[in-house]
Amino acid sequence: xxxxxxxxxxxxxxxxxxxxxxxxxxxxxxxxxxxxxxxxxxxxxxxxxxxxxxxxxxxxxxxxxxxxxxxxxxxxxxxxxxxxxxxxxxxxxxxxxxxxxxxx
Amino acid sequence: xxxxxxxxxxxxxxxxxxxxxxxxxxxxxxxxxxxxxxxxxxxxxxxxxxxxxxxxxxxxxxxxxxxxxxxxxxxxxxxxxxxxxxxxxxxxxxxxxxxxxxxxxxxxxxxxxxxxxxxxxxxxxxxxxxxxxxxxxxxxxxxxxxxxxxxxxxxxxxxxxxxxxxxxxxxxxxxxxxxxxxxxxxxxxxxxxxxxxxxxxxxxxxxxxxxxxxxxxxxxxxxxxxxxxxxxxxxxxxxxxxxxxxxxxxxxxxxxxxxxxxxxxxxxxxxxxxxxxxxxxxxxxxxxxxxxxxxxxxxxxxxxxxxxxxxxxxxxxxxxxxxxxxxxxxxxxxxxxxxxxxxxxxxxxxxxxxxxxxxxxxxxxxxxxxxxxxxxxxxxxxxxxxxxxxxxxxxxxxxxxxxxxxxxxxxxxxxxxxxxxxxxxxxxxxxxxxxxxxxxxxxxxxxxxxxxxxxxxxxxxxxxxxxxxxxxxxxxxxxxxxxxx
Amino acid sequence: xxxxxxxxxxxxxxxxxxxxxxxxxxxxxxxxxxxxxxxxxxxxxxxxxxxxxxxxxxxxxxxxxxxxxxxxxxxxxxxxxxxxxxxxxxxxxxxxxxxxxxxxxxxxxxxxxxxxxxxxxxxxxxxxxxxxxxxxxxxxxxxxxxxxxxxxxxxxxxxxxxxxxxxxxxxxxxxxxxxxxxxxxxxxxxxxxxxxxxxxxxxxxxxxxxxxxxxxxxxxxxxxxxxxxxxxxxxxxxxxxxxxxxxxxxxxxxxxxxxxxxxxxxxxxxxxxxxxxxxxxxxxxxxxxxxxxxxxxxxxxxxxxxxxxxxxxxxxxxxxxxxxxxxxxxxxxxxxxxxxxxxxxxxxxxxxxxxxxxxxxxxxxxxxxxxxxxx
Numbered sequence: 027x028x029x030x031x032x033x034x035x036x037x038x039x040x041x042x043x044x045x046x047x048x049x050x051x052x053x054x055x056x057x058x059x060x061x062x063x064x065x066x067x068x069x070x071x072x073x074x075x076x077x078x079x080x081x082x083x084x085x086x087x088x089x090x091x092x093x094x095x096x097x098x099x100x101x102x103x104x105x106x107x108x109x110x111x112x113x114x115x116x117x118x119x120x121x122x123x124x125x126x127x128x129x130x
Numbered sequence: 131x132x133x134x135x136x137x138x139x140x141x142x143x144x145x146x147x148x149x150x151x152x153x154x155x156x157x158x159x160x161x162x163x164x165x166x167x168x169x170x171x172x173x174x175x176x177x178x179x180x181x182x183x184x185x186x187x188x189x190x191x192x193x194x195x196x197x198x199x200x201x202x203x204x205x206x207x208x209x210x211x212x213x214x215x216x217x218x219x220x221x222x223x224x225x226x227x228x229x230x231x232x233x234x235x236x237x238x239x240x241x242x243x244x245x246x247x248x249x250x251x252x253x254x255x256x257x258x259x260x261x262x263x264x265x266x267x268x269x270x271x272x273x274x275x276x277x278x279x280x281x282x283x284x285x286x287x288x289x290x291x292x293x294x295x296x297x298x299x300x301x302x303x304x305x306x307x308x309x310x311x312x313x314x315x316x317x318x319x320x321x322x323x324x325x326x327x328x329x330x331x332x333x334x335x336x337x338x339x340x341x342x343x344x345x346x347x348x349x350x351x352x353x354x355x356x357x358x359x360x361x362x363x364x365x366x367x368x369x370x371x372x373x374x375x376x377x378x379x380x381x382x383x384x385x386x387x388x389x390x391x392x393x394x395x396x397x398x399x400x401x402x403x404x405x406x407x408x409x410x411x412x413x414x415x416x417x418x419x420x421x422x423x424x425x426x427x428x429x430x431x432x433x434x435x436x437x438x439x440x441x442x443x444x445x446x447x448x449x450x451x452x453x454x455x456x457x458x459x460x461x462x463x464x465x466x467x468x469x470x471x472x473x474x475x476x477x478x479x480x481x482x483x484x485x486x487x488x489x490x491x492x493x494x495x496x497x498x499x500x501x502x503x504x505x506x507x508x509x510x511x512x513x514x515x516x517x518x519x520x521x522x523x524x525x526x527x528x529x530x531x532x533x534x535x536x537x538x539x540x541x542x543x544x545x546x547x548x549x550x551x552x553x554x555x556x557x558x559x560x561x562x563x564x565x566x567x568x569x570x571x572x573x574x575x576x577x578x579x580x581x582x583x584x585x586x587x588x589x590x591x592x593x594x595x596x597x598x599x600x601x602x603x604x605x606x607x608x609x610x611x612x613x614x615x
Numbered sequence: 616x617x618x619x620x621x622x623x624x625x626x627x628x629x630x631x632x633x634x635x636x637x638x639x640x641x642x643x644x645x646x647x648x649x650x651x652x653x654x655x656x657x658x659x660x661x662x663x664x665x666x667x668x669x670x671x672x673x674x675x676x677x678x679x680x681x682x683x684x685x686x687x688x689x690x691x692x693x694x695x696x697x698x699x700x701x702x703x704x705x706x707x708x709x710x711x712x713x714x715x716x717x718x719x720x721x722x723x724x725x726x727x728x729x730x731x732x733x734x735x736x737x738x739x740x741x742x743x744x745x746x747x748x749x750x751x752x753x754x755x756x757x758x759x760x761x762x763x764x765x766x767x768x769x770x771x772x773x774x775x776x777x778x779x780x781x782x783x784x785x786x787x788x789x790x791x792x793x794x795x796x797x798x799x800x801x802x803x804x805x806x807x808x809x810x811x812x813x814x815x816x817x818x819x820x821x822x823x824x825x826x827x828x829x830x831x832x833x834x835x836x837x838x839x840x841x842x843x844x845x846x847x848x849x850x851x852x853x854x855x856x857x858x859x860x861x862x863x864x865x866x867x868x869x870x871x872x873x874x875x876x877x878x879x880x881x882x883x884x885x886x887x888x889x890x891x892x893x894x895x896x897x898x899x900x901x902x903x904x905x906x907x908x909x910x911x912x913x914x915x916x917x918x919x920x921x922x923x924x925x926x927x928x929x930x931x932x933x934x935x936x937x938x939x940x941x942x943x944x945x946x947x948x949x950x951x952x953x954x955x956x957x958x959x960x961x962x963x964x965x966x967x968x969x970x971x972x973x974x975x976x977x978x979x980x981x982x983x984x985x986x987x988x989x990x
Contacts, residue, residue: 027273027293027398031314034184034288057287059182064287072380073272078850078874079527083379085272087524087562089279090175091168091592092260092409094557095270095524105557105593105849105918109282110168125852125874128749128913220897225885238897247897417892540773542656549663549769552873557849557920589895593849593918600908600915602901 028067030057047117056113063089063096063108066119074098074108075122098122138164138211140470141237141250143218143412146174147456148448149256150201152463152470156254157210159471164248165205166216166239172205173198174258175278176456184288190313191285192306194348194456201460216241219590221253221416223441235443238589245598252443252470255413256463259406259449262428262509263562264299265516268371269402270524273381277307277403290316293398296384298322298369301405301507305353312359320395321356322366322386324404326510333506336499343499345457363388368512371400404509407565408450415587417441422580425504426453427514428565429584436469437462445470453504458496464489515569522570523563525556530570537574543582544568557593560585624650624785626971627804627814629792629828631655632662633768633957634949635820636775637964640696643782645972650812651776651784652804654791654824655891658772661822662957664925666845666867666879667768668858669958671734672707672760673723675934677982678959679732684978685962686734686762695961697781698774701767703872705856708746709758710910716862720758735760749854749913758862765858765869768957775960787812792821795831797943816945816971823888823928825936825950829985832943836951837931837988842886842893842924843879843954844900848917850874859910866906876917878907881954884924893924929953930988937963937983939970947971948985 030038034057038044043058049071056065063086066074073083075097086096089109096108099120108119142153145167157163165172173180177198185191205212220238237248261276268274277297283289290311295318297308304321311318340346356362368387373380384397407428414420419432419440430452437445447466448459465486472482516522518531528551533541536550544560544567547553553567554560560567564585572579626642628635631653639649653659669689671682693699711717720737727735738746739756746759776786790806795817797803804812819828826838851874858869865880882899900922907914930936930951940946949967952959962978969976 027291028283028289029292031185031288031290033187037184057184059184060287064283064289067283068287068289077527079525082270082527083272084270085380086275087270087279088261088276089282090260092558092561093524097557103916112170125850127852128854128911128917220895222894222897225894236897417894546656549658555921557918559921588921588923589897590919590922593920595915596848596904596907596917596919597915599846599897599901599904599919602897602904 027070027072030068045113045115047113047115047119049119050121060113061109062098062100062111062113062117062119065113066098066108071121073121076124078125081124135249136234136251137248138162138250139474140252140254141166141248142254142256144174144256144258144448144450145169145172145212146176146256146258146448146459147198147201148258148450148459148463149174149254150205150463151460152254152256152447152467153210154201154204154208155464156467156471157208158204159476161471161474161476163208163210165210165212166218167212167214168217170214172202172212172214175282177201178282179286183285185284190310192310198456213241217592218412219592219594221255221412221444223417224443233443240594240598243598245594245602247602251474253445254437254463254466254470255444255446255450256448256459257409257412257450259453260409260561261403262405262407263566264402264404264513265520265522265530265566266369266371266402266513267517267520268373268381270521271371271373271381272379273398274371274400274402277304277401278406280401281307281310284310284314290314291399291401294319294396295399295401296320296322296395296397297401298324298366298384298386299402299404300325300509301403302349302503303406304403305349305356307401308356308360309352312356318360319397321360321362322369322384323362323364324366324369324510324513325364325507327365329506329508333502336502336505340499340502344495346499346503365389367510404513405507406449406453408452409561410450411559411561411587411591413439413446413450414584415589415591416444418444418446420584422578423452425501427508429568435465437466438469454497454500458493461489461493461496465493511573514566515573516566522566523553523556525558525562526552528553530566533567533570534574537571541571542575543571544585545583547571548585554585559587559591622648624648624812624814626650626816626818627652627802627812628818628820629804630820630822630825631657631776631786631788632660632820632822633658633772633775633960634952634963635818636772636779637960638818638820638949638967639784640775640779640782641964641968642971643779643784645968647968647972649779649784650814651786652790652792652806652812653786653788656788657776657786658769661925661927662772663769664845664923665768665957666869666877667765667957668707668867668869669702669764669766670707670760670858670955671958672758672763673709673860674955676726676730677934679727679730680979681959681962681966683732683734685959688961689764689766689958690762692961696774696778698770698777700771700774702764704762704764706746706759706761707763707858707860708743709860709862710743710750710754711756711758711862712754713863714755717756719862720756723758734762746857747855747859749911751910751912754910763858771960792828795828802945816947818947818949818967820949822950823886823926825928825948829948832940832946834940834942834985836936836985838951839929839931840886840888841927841929841954842884843881843927844884844895844903844922844924845877845879846900846903846919846922847878848876849920851876851917854913861906861910864906865903866910868907868911876914878903886924886926888926891926893926895922895924927952927954935959935983936985937966937980938985941984941986941989
């Protein structure tokens with residue numbers, strides 16, 4: 027579980043530097059400049075996918091693009107590394123279950 | 131054969147301290163330089179988000195972090211072209227049979243969702259380090275992260291752990307992060323120190339060198355402050371993360387062994403760290419020779435004193451060539467840049483050597499005391515080659531026990547483990563299992579890791595989509611060649 | 616250093632790929648003492664990293680009788696090596712993208728039927744879609760061999776090795792053969808690590824290095840060293856069973872049971888055989904990706920996680936060398952499978968054992984004689 031440092035949260039809201047997006051269809055908000063994975067954590071989403079091998083739940087581990095555990099579906103494209111993509115206004119982020127269907 | 135068209139003289143891959151310094155110096159001497167980096171802003175991991183972090187209170191991240199900003203001015207002024215958000219997925223060594231004087235190196239990259247090939251004369255890989263995998267039972271549970279990952283969240287987004295938080299492991303970064311959390315007023319329930327007691331015996335003779343270091347002494351002070359203000363539990367010899375009973379959805383507690391007794395701490399977040407290792411995937415996939423470093427217990431690409439690898443036209447600088455830290459990385463970057471300028475005929479040998487003098491001296495200073503840290507913080511074998519029930523390959527969910535079983539069936543090294551088990555065959559391409567698999571197989575066979583080898587890694591070193599690959603520019607001849615009629 | 620601990624072998628097999636291991640197995644099954652010499656480790660090159668296609672479809676007519684006989688062994692592969700080798704038979708399909716290509720397929724079936732083979736058939740648009748629902752709209756039909764399939768190459772080669780060892784064969788890995796000589800009816804084989812081995816009979820199954828062995832006995836062969844490239848995707852949900860190729864372009868496309876999709880077909884990278892390594896040519900990988908983009912629109916967003924190439928031997932006429940040496944007695948060749956030797960592995964090992972133990976084989980191997988390249 028992660029939270030924003032309070033002084034940053036305050037400054038953010040005061041300056042309006044927030045981004046609205048959706049997580050599995052639910053409205054959410056993050057700081058402009060957050061990676062998708064940081065935005066998920068800031069919204070209380072610790073587990074972002076289940077594995078294609080055993081179906082176990084996974085969440086981000088490395089935050090620097092090497093572990094591939096933060097994979098999510100972004101605007102319909104699956105297997106995106108959430109920690110390497112910045113959250114954008116209106117972005118649809120979906121948690122990912124097991125093997126992707128082709129065309130996703 | 132027609133002369134190839136070069137897009138740039140030099141491509142530098144990675145914009146941490148080594149890459150920033152290398153690109154700035156090479157471009158300032160008139161070479162055309164492109165700096166390729168995955169992140170949106172320069173800094174690498176150590177100086178991640180230094181231009182834009184929301185953590186404006188400078189005492190939280192500390193002076194060593196803000197030092198990174200000093201590398202940005204020279205880059206801006208140098209004329210080097212910076213391509214952020216660029217993923218390098220392949221560096222192809224020059225062909226031996228090219229026409230005289232032209233040894234084009236082809237770099238495969240993805241930028242703005244499109245793949246392309248870039249042709250340059252020289253490549254400096256400054257791919258940095260990644261956290262040494264810390265395989266314990268349960269390390270795949272959501273809520274268990276690397277301490278380095280947590281530090282990235284702090285630097286980039288001002289995010290810190292909430293709820294019950296445990297940090298575990300050893301090494302400078304663990305203490306630095308704990309100190310940064312202290313400055314930010316973040317509560318840490320406990321730090322479980324896994325530094326093996328017996329490491330002190332081996333490290334003590336190296337202590338005088340460490341104490342002479344102009345940089346590393348600061349780390350000691352910071353560790354003492356953390357020890358004074360936080361609960362630090364030493365001599366931890368076993369560790370596991372557990373979810374809810376019968377469930378695997380998220381971390382619930384951390385179980386550790388100290389002096390033979392097992393203890394349990396409730397935890398929502400567990401931050402693991404026991405050192406960093408070179409991020410060598412790109413160098414390995416390019417075909418650069420590498421060797422096992424017994425002191426740092428990791429594979430590192432083989433380089434000469436200028437960072438030149440076994441592959442003509444490809445050099446390496448910074449932690450990607452062996453762990454030395456940020457200060458050493460910047461100096462190594464400058465040395466690699468000088469050598470590249472020399473190889474390209476822009477400066478003579480004597481000029482190169484003369485310009486290198488201050489950087490070599492600074493590099494030596496920066497590396498003073500490193501041996502002490504390497505020795506003190508060598509993780510215990512139980513954490514390098516874990517018990518049978520521990521997942522070592524996170525992508526394919528292969529346990530240490532399965533690797534040991536494969537060894538008994540004739541699997542002699544990490545490469546064969548790929549074929550036997552699919553170990554290392556997932557999207558992370560062995561980054562999170564390579565060091566562990568090497569150690570497990572070596573221990574099981576009773577030989578040195580040097581004898582079991584490492585994965586032969588394959589491009590693309592970062593996944594790219596089929597559509598991107600399909601859209602790569604092709605000549606008509608390429609297309610004709612595959613139509614049989 | 617000499618290998619004195621074990622009894623002298625009857626046959627030395629040079630090369631621990633599938634063909635060497637298969638020859639070792641079939642010889643061991645007949646009580647022949649075999650020693651396999653492998654310069655790296657078993658299945659290190661083409662046998663460990665090929666596409667795993669078990670294919671009769673579209674073969675050179677000279678290979679068809681061998682391929683059909685090998686297919687029977689594949690369908691009972693567990694009886695042969697005590698392991699299913701990951702073999703699954705969901706057919707192989709060669710897609711026709713135009714009426715002209717479909718006409719080629721009809722002609723091919725007619726040619727095979729005239730020779731008495733019936734394993735290939737032409738299917739139309741609807742049947743193609745029931746076999747491969749994901750195929751692109753423009754495809755008009757296909758050539759199909761329903762008994763074909765795919766297996767896991769490394770596992771297969773290791774299974775042959777394991778069974779051969781169980782029956783008494785010995786394997787010596789890590790020594791390159793540097794010298795081959797024959798005196799008084801006995802071959803002496805020397806390796807780079809200084810070891811010497813002797814046997815009355817030698818099999819040359821050295822793959823991309825087989826020309827060097829042949830050259831030792833004054834039998835130069837025009838072997839070309841090639842590096843066919845492959846790539847593989849991250850796991851996706853199962854969507855296709857058969858192995859799919861194309862009529863007008865180079866493709867081999869199949870999904871493993873674990874969900875990963877293997878894409879290949881023989882586009883070439885560059886082999887550096889003296890360094891045991893290959894280099895990829897991404898403009899060619901891209902051509903292959905473009906073919907998949909055209910034929911399987913659903914794959915366009917798939918992520919490619921790895922590409923590689925194996926080192927293989929190709930002969931000028933694209934068919935292998937199988938049979939006795941033309942210059943020396945008691946030397947048998949089995950190499951040059953030209954990037955499609957995996958399916959032939961089980962039968963060619965048997966043929967080699969037939970030749971060594973009985974002096975002849977019931978399968979037509981005349982087209983594969985080594986002497987065909989002599990000027």
